[in-house]
Amino acid sequence: MGSAQDVPKLAKTLPLQINGLSKRFGSLTAVDGISLAVRSGECLGLLGPNGAGKSTLLRSIAGRVIPDSGTVRIFGTAAGSPEARKALGWIPQELALYARLTCRENLVAFGQYQGLKGKALEDAVGWCLDWAALQDRAAEPVKNLSGGMKRRLNMAAGLIHRPRLVLMDEPTTGVDPQSRNRIFEMIEALRREGMSIIYTTHYMEEAERLCDRIAIVDHGHIIAEGSNEELVQRVFESRSEVLVHLVGNGSAAWVAQRGGQQVGEASQFTVDHATDVAGLLAAIDEAGLELVDVSVRRPNLESVFLHLTGRGLRN
Amino acid sequence: MRRDRGALALSFVLPIGFFSIFAVIFGGQRESTPKLKVIVADEDHSTASQRLLRGLAAEGSLVVQRKPAAKKGVEQPEYTAASAEAAVRDGAAPVAVIVPKGFGEHPISFGPATDEGSRVQLLKDSSDVVAPQVVAGLLQKVVMTSLPDLMAEQGSKYMDEETGGFTPEQRKRVDAGLDRLRKRQAGEQAGTAAASSTGSGEILPVHVRDVVGMNKQNPMVSFYAAAIGVMFLLFTASGTAGSLLEEAENGTLDRVLSSQVNMTTLLAGKLTFSTLLAFSQLVLMFLWAWAVFHLDLWTHIPGFVVMGLSTAFAVGAFGMLLASVCGTRAQLGALSTLVILLMSSIGGSMFPRYLMPEAIQKAGLLTLNAWAIDGFTKVFWRDEPVTHLWPQVAVLLTAGVVLFVIARKMARRWEYS
Numbered sequence: 001m002g003s004a005q006d007v008p009k010l011a012k013t014l015p016l017q018i019n020g021l022s023k024r025f026g027s028l029t030a031v032d033g034i035s036l037a038v039r040s041g042e043c044l045g046l047l048g049p050n051g052a053g054k055s056t057l058l059r060s061i062a063g064r065v066i067p068d069s070g071t072v073r074i075f076g077t078a079a080g081s082p083e084a085r086k087a088l089g090w091i092p093q094e095l096a097l098y099a100r101l102t103c104r105e106n107l108v109a110f111g112q113y114q115g116l117k118g119k120a121l122e123d124a125v126g127w128c129l130d131w132a133a134l135q136d137r138a139a140e141p142v143k144n145l146s147g148g149m150k151r152r153l154n155m156a157a158g159l160i161h162r163p164r165l166v167l168m169d170e171p172t173t174g175v176d177p178q179s180r181n182r183i184f185e186m187i188e189a190l191r192r193e194g195m196s197i198i199y200t201t202h203y204m205e206e207a208e209r210l211c212d213r214i215a216i217v218d219h220g221h222i223i224a225e226g227s228n229e230e231l232v233q234r235v236f237e238s239r240s241e242v243l244v245h246l247v248g249n250g251s252a253a254w255v256a257q258r259g260g261q262q263v264g265e266a267s268q269f270t271v272d273h274a275t276d277v278a279g280l281l282a283a284i285d286e287a288g289l290e291l292v293d294v295s296v297r298r299p300n301l302e303s304v305f306l307h308l309t310g311r312g313l314r315n
Numbered sequence: 316m317r318r319d320r321g322a323l324a325l326s327f328v329l330p331i332g333f334f335s336i337f338a339v340i341f342g343g344q345r346e347s348t349p350k351l352k353v354i355v356a357d358e359d360h361s362t363a364s365q366r367l368l369r370g371l372a373a374e375g376s377l378v379v380q381r382k383p384a385a386k387k388g389v390e391q392p393e394y395t396a397a398s399a400e401a402a403v404r405d406g407a408a409p410v411a412v413i414v415p416k417g418f419g420e421h422p423i424s425f426g427p428a429t430d431e432g433s434r435v436q437l438l439k440d441s442s443d444v445v446a447p448q449v450v451a452g453l454l455q456k457v458v459m460t461s462l463p464d465l466m467a468e469q470g471s472k473y474m475d476e477e478t479g480g481f482t483p484e485q486r487k488r489v490d491a492g493l494d495r496l497r498k499r500q501a502g503e504q505a506g507t508a509a510a511s512s513t514g515s516g517e518i519l520p521v522h523v524r525d526v527v528g529m530n531k532q533n534p535m536v537s538f539y540a541a542a543i544g545v546m547f548l549l550f551t552a553s554g555t556a557g558s559l560l561e562e563a564e565n566g567t568l569d570r571v572l573s574s575q576v577n578m579t580t581l582l583a584g585k586l587t588f589s590t591l592l593a594f595s596q597l598v599l600m601f602l603w604a605w606a607v608f609h610l611d612l613w614t615h616i617p618g619f620v621v622m623g624l625s626t627a628f629a630v631g632a633f634g635m636l637l638a639s640v641c642g643t644r645a646q647l648g649a650l651s652t653l654v655i656l657l658m659s660s661i662g663g664s665m666f667p668r669y670l671m672p673e674a675i676q677k678a679g680l681l682t683l684n685a686w687a688i689d690g691f692t693k694v695f696w697r698d699e700p701v702t703h704l705w706p707q708v709a710v711l712l713t714a715g716v717v718l719f720v721i722a723r724k725m726a727r728r729w730e731y732s
Binding site: 025059062063064065066082085086088090092094095096097098099110113114115157158161 | 565
């Protein structure tokens with residue numbers, strides 16, 4: 001536990017410190033008083049349904065949104081300042097690349113935008129091509145690359161200046177499992193170097209694998225924050241999820257009456273203890289329904305996410 | 316396109332707008348020929364010279380100027396032969412009519428031309444191919460309508476001198492006279508274009524002389540190199556600046572603006588690139604004009620560089636502005652086509668401005684094309700020194716700066732949200 005005098009010092013060294021951030025677009029409050037911090041070397045997962053405010057939050061960190069209130073500081077300097085820009089890498093969800101330029105030309109361009117030149121630029125381009133496993137495609141125009149290669153180059157372009165804090169906005173969108181796995185390995189390599197990362201994704205297993213801590217955002221607020229295990233424990237305590245596949249007239253009504261939820265063809269129930277499954281099975285039998293399949297599982301991050309944000313469709 | 320209402324609207328506005336421009340320029344004219352500016356200098360001050368110039372001034376198709384416009388409220392003296400020639404050289408008018416001393420003694424000629432020194436002189440800028448011919452024709456007409464008594468007097472005098480009643484001897488003399496006329500006609504047809512006479516066979520002997528462009532091998536090449544060049548420079552600049560919209564659409568702009576580059580630096584970089592690209596295009600076009608059409612490029616390098624860079628900078632900034640006001644590439648394509656064709660048509664890139672009504676000529680001064688073409692004309696046509704280019708250079712550079720500042724303000728919409 002640090003002393004009171006250590007607090008300003010800590011704030012200066014924190015990769016990211018957000019206090020009371022709010023941003024409105026007309027009548028829509030995209031971000032509503034969010035406070036958040038990222039520690040050095042930490043990977044923070046930022047999860048939330050579409051329209052929850054994640055993009056506005058990321059753009060605020062990148063200095064591309066002027067907040068209505070609150071502060072965003074990157075290593076102690078205001079977001080958008082030259083120092084913050086230097087310390088920050090941004091990997092946007094869109095493939096923000098020059099399609100007609102080659103991989104190398106893209107990296108050179110983005111390196112120059114970051115103020116690199118000469119040997120430093122050359123070394124940085126070489127590192128990026130190695131890191132993204134694109135050395136053999138360096139002279140290939142981006143438009144000729146596969147989706148996975150474009151994703152990797154998109155990531156490399158955000159890291160050309162070797163930032164200390166990186167925003168990764170759904171970097172695995174639209175790639176095949178092999179490319180996704182390769183991207184995980186790339187991110188893990190960055191983590192070993194001590195880079196701090198903010199990672200947004202809609203794939204919960206990615207967050208579970210990569211992130212030390214997770215913040216769930218909805219309606220402009222952070223509604224839950226902690227490690228994967230902490231979140232599960234906090235939301236579900238010792239409860240378990242039971243998935244049953246039922247056949248028979250009135251099964252849907254019976255599931256609803258018992259507080260279950262339809263998940264595809266199966267119905268999901270939450271029980272306080274795994275041993276309570278026996279009671280549920282007996283009730284099914286009493287109702288005269290046919291049980292085709294049953295499974296019990298410990299709730300995971302997806303369970304937490306759906307529990308907190310609901311199953312209703314978002315925009 | 317259905318979802319891009321701006322582009323959709325422009326695709327309908329474009330043809331109507333462009334049609335309207337041509338309709339205004341050509342269809343709205345009540346006269347077949349726009350009024351021509353003519354400078355006159357009366358060095359004879361005889362009754363005949365005054366009547367001739369009065370007759371010329373009465374011509375509805377001419378704007379006759381006897382003296383330069385007042386400077387700072389001070390009336391200027393009437394033109395002399397020298398000041399009229401200087402004014403044509405400076406582009407104040409495409410034609411000057413000089414009535415020399417002694418004109419009143421032999422104002423009209425029926426046969427071999429009178430004394431060379433007393434002939435009316437028509438000084439012309441041969442970049443305007445229409446005005447000198449119109450004025451030369453009107454001079455003959457004015458003699459008929461304004462000096463009929465002198466014409467009759469000179470005719471009878473000619474008959475008396477040349478025929479004497481058509482005796483064999485007189486016939487011989489008439490034949491000899493006709494022979495001389497034929498020889499003179501043949502000689503003039505073989506003569507140079509720089510100095511000629513319309514005197515033979517015409518009532519009013521006129522000595523026509525080029526005072527601008529007399530040594531040019533291909534007089535209109537420099538005009539068209541500049542005129543067409545500027546128009547395509549505008550299209551290129553608009554296309555180059557359009558990369559900004561592409562970057563905004565594909566997300567690279569966001570990425571660039573989160574780097575060490577801010578919007579002002581980005582736009583300045585794009586303007587620099589656009590300027591250099593446009594200048595390179597001009598260099599290529601003028602080199603082509605030199606190689607193929609014998610444009611005298613090498614003796615005009617300083618003027619060409621100054622005008623080329625000024626023009627390239629202005630069109631580059633213009634392209635930035637167009638891109639910054641458009642939301643999509645499609646909108647930019649439609650808007651730039653409309654605006655550039657409008658500017659090019661009234662600015663003199665498609666046809667010389669002196670062929671347009673005066674109001675359109677004045678409106679043309681609101682375009683970059685007009686100032687650029689005027690500057691290049693000064694360099695390649697009038698052989699004026701670089702220091703004389705300051706009005707054109709000042710206008711183009713100022714326009715470039717103003718357009719860039721507006722573009723920068725408009726670009727704020729991409730900067731932050």
